[in-house]
Amino acid sequence: MPNPTDIAVRQKSRVLEIAFDDGSRFAIPFELMRVYSPSAEVKGHGPGQEVLQLGKREVGIQGVEPVGNYAIKPLFDDGHESGIFTWDYLYKLGSEQDALWSQYLGRLQAAGFEGDSGRAPGTALPDAAPKSGCGHHH
Template sequence: MIPTRIEVDTQARRLTIAFDTGETFEYTCEFLRVHSQSAEVVGHRPEDYQLQVGKENVACEAITPVGNYGIRIHFDDGHDTGIYTWERLYELGKHYGYYWAEYLKQLKAAGHERKKDS
């Protein structure tokens, strides 16, 4: 699966990606930020994982291509080290509800509460 269209809505803090499968997925910037595959978030070993908190109002400032296989998203909190492959973006889009629910469970288990958007 390869994207046929990628759009960033900076006002709504959303990214929309249409794939050659005919499917289109919409992601919040917060969702993408907390699901970054960067070493800062997932680490190099499972025990290195860092739960991302306080990202409710993060925005996507820019997107740059990475080869023919993905993109780098530049977030306004300074994070820009995660590479989002087409496969990863498709997986995140296809199972968005599951991944979001799991993130919210992790926040709650760690004693954090998601703040309301400002």
């Protein structure tokens, strides 16, 4: 797997910019990192035990601690700091952003949340159908 050549935390745009030695460059939104944190708090302790993260659109990163030569540990401003993001995992988050956003939005909608959490920056969810019955009665 590629190794990072540059990592920058962009507070204003709320993204982690990361460049890899294979030429790939990604801007990974803090929200995506937070809702896909590889910690037990988020992932659970086995398949099907994931904890859906809500309301993380405004989450920030206060700092980043290196973990050996293979990972970083972001310190999120909501107090979450137990996720260890390996280079491979950051590469996956960067390269599969669109699919991961779609999965997250699907999980939000399945759980009955259609509003403000989980929307990819700059995108809007489709308007929900009117909730006034079947539409044949006035």
